């Protein structure tokens with residue numbers, strides 16, 4: 379559990395091949411989970427208030443992040459019987475399309491409208507100021523308006539910064555600020571589904587309470603997308619349990635305190 383009430387409980391979960399790849403060459407989305415473990419993922423989705431992904435995944439996979447694989451209590455009423463997690467997208471540059479499935483599904487009443495977490499491009503004063511700062515801000519503002527008009531909510535948090543007068547080394551959002559803001563908005567638990575960079579960030583910053591990894595019995599090869607290479611800090615893990623679901627192995631772990 380988080381040591382205080384200032385952030386939600388975080389479950390990090392993803393599927394990988396036996397050579398620890400989460401996508402194919404060039405980021406091609408792979409169906410790694412078999413039927414049984416994919417259903418487990420949908421059960422886990424319904425157990426969380428929010429489901430968080432990076433914009434890389436949102437743009438690449440155009441996911442739905444809903445609970446459509448759960449058994450239908452009655453025809454056409456399944457969406458009312460299971461809790462839908464709130465889709466949350468980390469998207470500093472607002473690259474999410476206003477016509478993506480997350481927004482489209484919510485408009486059709488078969489999903490909850492996404493929250494898009496972002497930060498306006500910084501206006502740097504002094505030596506590092508750039509002539510096109512205003513233009514960047516205007517374009518970001520136009521994308522924000524388009525997303526909000528389509529039904530998404532854009533939430534602002536601060537980016538990771540070293541010093542306010544320096545151009546940011548990365549456009550990454552501060553995960554601690556993201557989680558704090560989500561908790562303030564009533565999100566008590568969040569399921570983080572990836573992709574690679576988001577997995578790296580949550581693990582490196584030790585912002586994970588439960589880690590649930592599905593391993594499918596396939597090899598992807600060296601051109602696939604992994605997450606291990608970019609892990610800046612390697613947290614120690616405590617083993618909890620293994621389940622065998624169909625042909626897949628699902629391991630539950632937690633970070634050692």
Ligand SMILES: NC(=O)C1=CN([C@@H]2O[C@H](COP(=O)(O)OP(=O)(O)OC[C@H]3O[C@@H](n4cnc5c(N)ncnc54)[C@H](OP(=O)(O)O)[C@@H]3O)[C@@H](O)[C@H]2O)C=CC1
Nearest residue numbers: 392393401405432433434435550551572573574575576579
């Ligand atoms: N097998 C599985 O279970 C899963 C596989 N995937 C796969 O993962 C791939 C996508 O991974 P990837 O390209 O790494 O993209 P991610 O989904 O990890 O998104 C990364 C982007 O999120 C934004 N971001 C903002 N703040 C942060 C932060 N603190 N840490 C990390 N990212 C942040 C950045 O956007 P910006 O670049 O605009 O600054 C960054 O580039 C796809 O191929 C997808 O199919 C995805 C989920 C699950």
Ligand SMILES: Nc1nc(O)c(N)c(N[C@@H]2O[C@H](COP(=O)(O)O)[C@@H](O)[C@H]2O)n1
Nearest residue numbers: 393408409410411439441442443444571
């Ligand atoms: N658990 C799991 N197994 C796989 O094989 C996967 N490819 C993923 N991917 C994640 O699920 C998202 C797709 O969700 P929808 O089916 O569109 O609801 C995808 O974007 C990844 O986050 N997960």
